[in-house]
Amino acid sequence: MNNNEIYIAIAIMTLVNYATRLFPFLFFRKKELPAFLVYIEKYFPAVIMTILVLYTLKDVSFTAAPYGFKEVSGIIFTAFLHLLVKNYLVSIFAGTLFYMILIQYF
Numbered sequence: 001m002n003n004n005e006i007y008i009a010i011a012i013m014t015l016v017n018y019a020t021r022l023f024p025f026l027f028f029r030k031k032e033l034p035a036f037l038v039y040i041e042k043y044f045p046a047v048i049m050t051i052l053v054l055y056t057l058k059d060v061s062f063t064a065a066p067y068g069f070k071e072v073s074g075i076i077f078t079a080f081l082h083l084l085v086k087n088y089l090v091s092i093f094a095g096t097l098f099y100m101i102l103i104q105y106f
Contacts, residue, residue: 045088052092056099070106074099
């Protein structure tokens with residue numbers, strides 16, 4: 001890529017980024033959100049947690065040592081933490097940190 005193509009790509013990315021930030025203010029001027037956005041806001045964190053669990057377990061061999069101990073321990077820790085503090089962000093970040101510590105040091 002030459003310099004002009006890079007500048008054009010940066011300009012396009014800037015416009016797209018600006019448009020995505022402007023979109024909610026243009027289309028949702030009313031005080032109440034549409035029902036589908038309220039639904040997404042309510043259920044999206046649980047969907048993300050489910051995706052993270054499935055992604056964690058996708059390549060685990062439960063028939064060979066250590067039998068998925070690290071992954072299952074991370075999931076149990078994350079679930080326990082979420083039940084304790086009831087905060088998705090804390091659960092996700094602390095659970096991920098716990099899992100990474102298990103993977104790196106044990």
